Amino acid sequence: MKKFGRNCHLTRPVCQSLNNSCENNGLCIPTDDRINVTDFVCLCKENFYGKRCENQITNGISIELNEDMTQQVSILFIHYIKAFDHSEHHQVTELKKIKYGENRIEIRVKEQFHLLFIELLKQNYYLIIKQETFQKLNYIQMKLSSNQRCVSTDKLMNSYTYLHRIKYYPHLCRQNKELMCFYDETYMCICDLNRFSNCFIFNHSMTYDCQGNNYCENNGKCFQDNPKCPVQALCICSECYYGLKCQFTTQGFVLSLDYILSYHIKPNRSFSQQPMIIKISIGIIIFMFILGLINGIMSILTFHRKKTRDVGCGYYLFISSWISICLIIILLIKFWQLLLSQMTILTNRSFVNFNCILLDVSIKVLIAFNDWLDTCVCIERAITVSKGVKFNKNKSKQISKWIILIILIVTILTHLHDPIHRQLIDDIDIDEKRIWCLVQYPSSSSIKTWNSFITFVHFLMPFIINLLSIIFIIISIARSRSNLQRRTPFIDHLRLQLKQHKSHLIASCVFIVIALIRLILSFSSGCMKSPNKSWLFLIAYLISFLPSMMTFIVYRLPSKVYKKEFNASVLQKIGRIRALF
Structure with missing residues (x-):
């Protein structure tokens, strides 16, 4: 604004002079040099007015x-x-x-x-x-x-x-x-x-639609205060869009906490002045952290013992136990970083940007990785039922180590596009400033299609495989028993096998129910049309962490073997602690 001319090489020193500077952080704008080379206009902040913004509105x-x-x-x-x-x-x-x-x-x-x-x-x-x-x-x-x-x-x-x-x-x-x-x-x-x-x-017919110069994106409606000499313009966004220019969208299968909670967090307010949804979210996140930490530690105590890892399932569950701890710690960091940055308590942009790039993609990778490990447990149990006494435990352990490594690498590679396109975006509104941690893909980009495809694969495939595996296990066992004991009806065999293998079936059924709830909540709600609909999306988001927090409950409690090994592990740890004193 301080330069003019065809190539903008000529300068306008009028705003650089101390005598012509605007007060109270007003913006100095030189007038057209063809009219007056010494004149300027001050664009004042909201609570100030005057030639040089010298007067405060009281x-x-x-x-x-x-x-x-x-x-x-x-x-x-x-x-x-x-x-x-x-x-x-x-x-x-x-x-x-x-x-x-x-x-x-x-x-x-x-x-x-x-x-x-x-x-x-x-x-x-x-x-x-x-x-x-x-x-x-x-x-x-x-x-x-x-x-x-x-x-x-x-x-x-x-x-x-x-x-x-x-x-x-x-x-x-x-x-x-x-x-x-x-x-x-x-x-x-x-x-x-x-x-x-x-x-x-009274002029009722005055239009405030920015006279056709709509700078709002995604079919947002533009309004200005004066059709002849507008000073102010605002956008009213369509459903599923938000931001100063309606440039951001809530469309997508999985939303991050930034979309769900940011508009509820009040900048420059204390914790006691935050809305109820934020206070409840703080309580839920802390409760989930404590529960997840206890689950992870107790699961590690169970599955670090050799007897629980005599087959591949033990290795899958052992890695899943560590993932549950990492995941719940990252969730806690993500929530507090979002809360403190939106409250303008945390202002280190480099730190916020680092967390923006790292935390969301880490959550996505770990959730997908854990879902696939649970699926591997279900698949191996189906194979065990299919092969019976021919099942090779040593081969199962060797294969499981390679499968864990392959799943981890593939999961990371399929999410690499996320941190590349994720960035901090300043959304400066008239009354407040917000910083959004967002992923933005070009609307016609193949990367956007790839992201949607990968999201569906990492969610739907484990769900479908778990469902098919549990059906296969139940029917296969009941059919094999029915062939050996033909006098007993098939339904009676089915009931007997459900009772005998309840420890295996409970885990699979729990994860299928959780996945089904996530599926219904995510697809039925579509996009988040307004912040008023945040509760449903917050529930869907937090439910995605439940499988990693329930490893100990759904695998250890129904199994007599795992229960015995956990008790032995606890007694061993207690004995070591007593030996120190």
Whole structure:
């Protein structure tokens, strides 16, 4: 902005002079050098005004909205009316964005006015202040009520024609004692202290659609405060999109915590001032961390013993035990890093960027890796049933080590595109600044298709294999027994095998049920249409951690062998501790 000319080599020193600098962090903008080389304009911050932003706005109005209003609209229009005796009233409009999760708006009064209206939806007006003479306002707090709403004349006199209707305007205020204001397609009328109607021309047809210059993305609606000389422009996003320009989307099978919780976290507020969903999330995450840590330690105590690893299943479960600890620690770090950075407590951008790139992809890799290990357990048990006494335990142990390594490498390689396209993005809004940790793929890119494909593979394939394996195990065992004992009905054999192999079946059934819940929640909800729908997505996100947290419960408790080895391991550890003292 300080340079001009065809190649921008010429400089404009007007803004570099100390005499011409803007105060209170205002932005100095030089005027066209063809008009005046020494003139400039200051673009002031929200609470300042004046030639050089030297004046601070001290008078303001705080308006509390009810919950229904805040859910219906995200932007409102503030109309200032200045009355004149012998000319048309002057109307100035200002835009105000309602912060998510808040029901109070702050209006900083920058100029003199007689009447102040706010418009929530199209022609849904409320009269806030009326004064006959200009008065300097102190800080005013008020709650918006239905009595302040301006009623359309269509509702008051719908049966009359327009000309016939106007003749009755002077009587409307006296006939309706609670009425404060009313309007038609041309006029806005207020009821004065003597219950007479005072009408003036009000521009209802003014469009605020940025005159076709829509800078909002993804079919977002653009609004500006003044069609002739706009100072402010805001976007109302379509469902599933958010951000200053609606440039971000919540479409996708798996959402991260950034999408789900960020809008709920209030910057520059203490923990006690955070919304209920954040407080509950803190409690849930801490509880999951404690439960996951206990599960991981107890599982390691069980599966580090040689007897539990006499077949490949033991190795799968041993690695899964370590994964559960790593996964729950990363979840805890991810949550607190998100919370502290959005609260502007954690401001080290390099640290936040490092965590952004590393943590989300680590969670994805470890969840997928753990799901595949559980699937390997189910597959090996199906093979054990199929081969019976011919099952080779030594070969199973050798193969399991290679399978674990291959699954880990493949899982990492299929997620490498995530950290490459993940970055921190500043989303500077009028009232607040947020930093998003997002993955952005080009809309027509093959990488986006690849990401969707890989996500479905890592989720659906383990689910399908587990389901088929458990069906195969039940039917195969029951059929083999039925062939040996033909006098006993097949159904009785089936019941007997379900009872004998319940320790194997319980684990598979639990993981199938969890996967089914994740599947239903993720597909039924589609995209997160607004932050109001965060609860469902938060539940779906946290459920994905349950399989890794339940290794000890679903494998150790139903199995007598694992239970015996766990007790022996605990007694061994206790004996070593006693020996030290």
